[in-house]
Amino acid sequence: MDFRLNRRHFLMGSSALAAAGALSPAFAQDKRLRLLFWGGQARADRTYGVTDLYTKANGVAFDGEFMAFQDYWPKLGTQVAGGNAPDVIQMDYRYIVEYATRNAIAPLDEFVGKELQLDDFDKDQLDGGKVDGKLYGISLGANSVAMMVNTAAMTEAGVAIDRNTSYEDMAALAEKFNAGTKRAGMRLLADGSGSEPALENWLRQRGKALYTADGKAAFDEKDMSEWFQLWADLRKANVCVAPEDQALDANDSIENTMVILGKAATTYANSNQLIAFQKVAKDPLDMANFPRAKAGAGGGHYRKPSMFFSVGATSQAKSEAAKFINFFITDPDATKILGVERGIPCKSSTRDVIAPTLDAQSQVALNFVSNLGDLLGALPPSPPANAGEVSQALRTKSQEVAFGQQSPADAGPAFVQQATDILARAKKS
Amino acid sequence: MTARAIGADPAPMARAGGRWTWSEAWRRNAPGYLFLLPWFIGFFGLTLGPILTSLYLSFTDFDLLTPPRLNNAANYIRIFTADPKFVQSMKVTIFFVLFSVPLKLAFALAVALLLNRGMRGLPVYRAIFYLPSLLGASVAIAVLWRQLFARDGMVNHVLGLVGIEGPAWISDPRYSLWTLVVLSIWQFGSPMIIFLAGLRQIPQDMYEAASLDGASRWRQFWKITLPLLTPVVFFNAIIQTIEGFKSFTPAFIISGGTGNPINSTLFYTLYLYQEAFSFFRMGYASALAWILLAIVALFTAFSFLTSRFWVHYDS
Amino acid sequence: MTAEAASAPPLDLAASPAQRWRKRVFGVLAHIVLIGASIVMLYPLLWMLSSSFRPENEIFTATSLWPSSFSLDAYFRGWSGLRVPFSTFFLNSLLISVLSIAGNLITCSLAAFAFSRLEFWGKNFWFAMMLGTLMLPYQVTLIPQYVLFHNLNWVNTYLPLVVPKFLAADAFFIFLMVQFFRGIPKELDEAAQMDGCSPWRIYWKVLLPLSMPVLATAAIFTFIWTWDDFFGPLIYLSDIRTYTVQLGLRTFTDSTAQSDWGGLFAMSILTLLPVFVFFLFFQRLLIEGIATTGMKR
Secondary structure: OOOHHHHHHHHHHHHHHHHHHHOOOOOOOOOEEEEEEEOOHHHHHHHHHHHHHHHHHHOOEEEEEEEOHHHHHHHHHHHHHOOOOOOEEEEOOOOHHHHHHOOOEOOOHHHEOOOEOOOOEOHHHHHHOEEOOEEOOEEOOEEOEEEEEEHHHHHHHOOOOOOOOEHHHHHHHHHHHHHHOOOOOOEOEOOOOOOHHHHHHHHHHOOOOOEOOOOOEOOOHHHHHHHHHHHHHHHHOOOEOOHHHHOOOOOOOHHHOHHHHOOEOEEEEEHHHHHHHHHHOOOOEEEEOOOEOOOOOOOOEOOEEOOEEEEEOOOOOHHHHHHHHHHHHHOHHHHHHHOOOOOEOOEHHHHHHHHHHOOHHHHHHHHHHHOOHHHEOOOOOOOOOOHHHHHHHHHHHHHHHHOOOOOHHHHHHHHHHHHHHHHHHHHHO | OOOOOOOOOOOHHHHOOOOOOHHHHHHHHHHHHHHOHHHHHHHHHHHHHHHHHHHHHOOEEOOOOOOOEEOOOHHHHHHHHOOHHHHHHHHHHHHHHHHHHHHHHHHHHHHHHHHHOOOOOHHHHHHHHHHHHHOOOOHHHHHHHHHHOOOOOHHHHHHHHOOOOOOOHHHOOOOHHHHHHHHHHHOOHHHHHHHHHHHHOOOHHHHHHHHHOOOOHHHHHHHHHHHHHHHHHHHHHHHHHHHHHHOOHHHHHHOOOOOOOOOOOOOHHHHHHHHHHHOOOHHHHHHHHHHHHHHHHHHHHHHHHHHOOOOOOOO | OOOOOOOOOOOOOOOOHHHHHHHHHHHHHHHHHHHHHHHHHHHHHHHHHHHOOOOHHHOOOOOOOOOOOOOOHHHHHHHHOOOOOHHHHHHHHHHHHHHHHHHHHHHHHHHHHHHHHOOOOOHHHHHHHHHHHHHOOHHHHHHHHHHHHHHOOOOOOOHHHHHHHHOOOOHHHHHHHHHHHHOOOHHHHHHHHHOOOOHHHHHHHHHOHHHHHHHHHHHHHHHHHHHHOOHHHHHHOOOHHHOOHHHHHHOOOOOOOOOOHHHHHHHHHHHHHHHHHHHHHHHHHHHOOOHHHHHHO
């Protein structure tokens, strides 16, 4: 019996342990910045391209980490709870209020004008990163909601949508589409009843909004019932996909959206995702605005900060981090590498620099946001805490209606109640 | 050390007039404690602290970013009186455990028995049946499962061959949980391996003796195999049930972390995860976890107490 | 130890031709059932294998198993597409797994021996505590443990992942081994005692040699679980050069941008291989029976 191996194992094990312990890099002495961001390999390549440039120019080394969006928040939360937050943190519009009010990220006002040169920074994007009047995040790019359109399928069916198409036009268009399309099972629209951006866009066009500035719901029961009824009608008229198909899209990957799965000719997305969508789609794609609520309505879209860079509150190198952020959004070589992958750059000087270097589809993305015209409205206040939970509740409630478990008339008040409860819970903590 | 030391009951010390010496106590108890030393270090050093901390957290509001604040059991009150998602997740989890555990164990035992007969290609079959478990709970598997059980996926393709039009299993709230049950059963390789090891431990001469006595295969199974296998059956039943209650990753990945459609796949641990990491309510999540612990502990204690009626230890 | 090749209940050579024929038929039927079941079991994996050879946008739309065009592109992309070659992840995972196996086998068997063979004050209480650690979902102790490890400065090393294995933290294996040890006749212990063996020698010379099946099982499971462990490495490892295989796989998918499904499947297949090989190697140990020889002695 080979049990003597056990003792050898143990010795090997303990020396390996010691080696593993030595793997923890020695941070303290040389200047290093820890960077955390979400995204896939494509974004990582661009980001590390920029950090390499910075290292060459300034001698500061980087410990970068990236992961999928849904894994990002547990990781970041754990690190913050453990007192181990990174120096440069990629932040989302939805969470910036939470992190700022809990003092997990640092105010950047002291760096403005010095490490951070923001003279030609779009004002609305700058405001987007402010919480309680203080600047907590620098927007890395603006995007807006957009529909991804399968142009091949549309042309085959002889149907076209333009910037004036409204939900009221959809029934007639869908009839034409269903008659003319050769693609079995494909409908014109994805079921947007559970999509919070679609709801927000529609509410804004009617003069309402999702949330008030003090964190309460800005819609009422009548609005919600009408919204659910709108989609119930579209569903009945075969304008949008069936509930079982829409349920496949759990908002966790592009591959599961209706347009990529071939179940719809359009889907709801963001303007900076055109390139990503096109990579996985078999057909050529284009972008269009979200439908109008009714003819002539506008103001639904807005230029959203797609993501920010913030600085960790416990960072020992805040000024260096601010310098890096400035480099990220200003340096010509850096911004050329980044392109519009994170959104349209917010500094006009940067836009001028990169515009000639963009490929065709990036140009489309760039121009889309600037050409919105009357579809564009003001930037809403940053979402309150627990907005994510409300968004989830919307998705579930919409599924209940779609599968026939609740009528739109009942679902409207029920959802408003749910949303109010959720938002009220946030107030307590 | 006397010859009685190993099987000895500490009670004799009391019986012997109630006087005992430290060196005697040391001699009787030292072996046990010394063998358990690594476990004690781990338990007290690494596990107990976090467990007690989580108990404390369950009585607080803790959002991960600021220090916890006590809230007078408000979490527990809410769970038991005002939380429909708690009820839903309990329903989903119990349903899952009730169906997946017995079926999984039945398959595992049946295949283990079949494989234990000895045949050509035994190692190959054993490896094949274990392969699904090797993948564990991975992203790849979840994606696969979504494909297979989609409306135009392979499962419906096969059903179509016999004229049945299957629903969209994975995205229909009536059936989505079943796809997870099937996924769990598909990975019966783990309990199967344990059953195989248990079967291998049964002495051959018992079968030989029984055959010589003219006992049929069936009788041999009932009178020898099954009774001697009961410790392993017990182990597998307890473990699979505990694991079933703790099941997380398949539901997480297949539903994209949402528990949809319509919360039909909202496993208890998934709900817990949402509360902790999506909504930053770590205190509430800790309360949820302790309730789960209580339920599972009750179940396990009950199992242990009733095990004396059917589990056969060879001593 | 008898070198049991395959069989369990031996063929009764005194059986009549009719009985033997029946046994044959049963054998063939068993094979048919097993083959059918194998196909069902394997189909998802075969799909994944074929997907790893397909071009990216065919993966979710093709219906047949056979790819329309074979390409190893996904494998190359997955292997070297990240900044760090996938081989690094393999080696890291290997290191952690091997250490975990050593830790588990040693310390869990020690603890199981104590619980099943020794008497000591408070034994049932500690056993219940041990089982209790099995029942708590890991998300709960995650944050307090993270803080603990952070205070020990173990974050971003492999220590939080490996040290608990050397401290018998896997109650699953303690429980498993307890059940198995209890199946080994106590007479063997007592016989050894008569010969003057200390508990340590009984553990080492009597119980462990007879426990090859359960030790092999524990080794297999430990390897697979540490190989597949995702959440632990996610939380404790920051430097991509220390990433394990599962973390590497996760970088292939992302909800906000395009995922590399081909690469994911290709690398998943590759990560399966070591586990599979490990299993094949150790399952031989599962074959060997035990107590027969023990009794005869």
